[in-house]
Amino acid sequence: MNKKKIMLVDGMALLFRAFYATAMSNYFMINSKGVPTNGVYGLVKHLFTAVHRFEPTHVICCWDMGSYTFRNALYADYKANRGAPPDELVPQFDLAKEVVEALDIPNVGVEGYEADDCIGTLTDLYSKDHEVMILSGDQDLLQLLKPNVSVLLLKKGYGNYAEYTESRFIEEKGITPLQMIDVKALMGDSSDNYPGVRGIGEKTAIKLIKAYHSIEGILEHLDALPPGQQKKIKENLDMLHLSRDLAAIHCQTEVACSLDNAVYSINEEKMAATFQDLEFKNWRNNLVLQPKVNTK
Template structure:
């Protein structure tokens, strides 16, 4: 019996990508009342195109629910340097969820958690029941790869992806996906605002985990490391441990629905008439061209 194919969409990643791709050319695609809708229109088009390409049977869209998460409680500087969203984007967060619901996709978001944590929790819950594809632009999600889960990173336009399977990841990195968070702990993440171990870059971080397996393994082997590495790591062990907590996607969020509730229904002409009447003409036009 063929397993269901669950497509999990990182809604925040697609919304931001779509907004900035068109905002750079001042193309805000405003609704009749003047409200910008470029990010929403691009987000929906991206998901519709992915459906057409990947043929999922089930679909879920995951969202961040505000800027503050449990990671901010762990480390005040977490994502502190990220600029506030542009004014034209502010109304589009709620609009994207409304359009998603209108089309028939289920939205998920839990205050205090990031979309990544919901994606990880869904994978953990359904990895044995479904073949899973995740669409995102966030390389942190590589740690979620397993034999039934593929990560498709946005690459170009609406239809080109850089697709990772567990076997491709192991071949390229020489570690298991779960060890990727330990690599991130050493190298840090300037975008997320945690430093890791100052002076340890991506190449050295990967080599340390390849050679010693884990942060604990590196600490046990500390006397055998080069003097410079030994000093950097020993002086920054507390931040190393904290960075690992921040880098690790939490996969234990309560997902209160069953997989079957995410099953996709066929789209009807009436549905896209409604979408168009709400002012989202580009979404309707694109949808009608592929369905």
């Protein structure tokens, strides 16, 4: 079997990053039909730039499917701190998927799960025999690092990445990627709005996991901890276990995508028609100058 290079794209992460990069200056690229396109334009640029740099043989784009997931069923306040998306972003959710489809890149997602869960499931499926590259700006995906898997975290601008392998993560953090789940269970996540153990921050959480390896290890040696830490953990024990369930990427979703449908090979005529219809300005120079575009 020929080893393939599969890029799994966190579509929502790219769309949000691209949208807010120009929305802060009120530049929404509204076309003659009244449709804002700044987020979609930037998503395509992020995508093509990464494809040119890392040269995957296959590309799949994963999406959240609505705001309600199984994590909301576990904890009603999960992500409850997030406001409604800006009006200019709302029409770009569906539009982004339409543009990705026009590039002959599969869109995948599962109701009740986040894009992270789809990425985790496909990573487990493909990494047994192939190289998997995860493109996102979400550090939660670092827990998926293992042999044959890398995570490409977007940094400011285009073409700038923090490239993580399992070995780099361990060297930098001093813990394994899977132990990151227990660290987040302890420290919580203000972005996703779950508290973990109140009063325990990242530094203390990492120190505890380094010393005791897991939540179970900490609980087995609870009496060895300083009284203040013992008290915090005992008072937040239920939330500690719940936070770990919320932090862990669920890698057993029902998402599926045949690699035969994910070969990166763009139909240039269809792409051109789509970009012109959306009135993307200077797209030939700004979007597709770098990527290798193959006509089917």
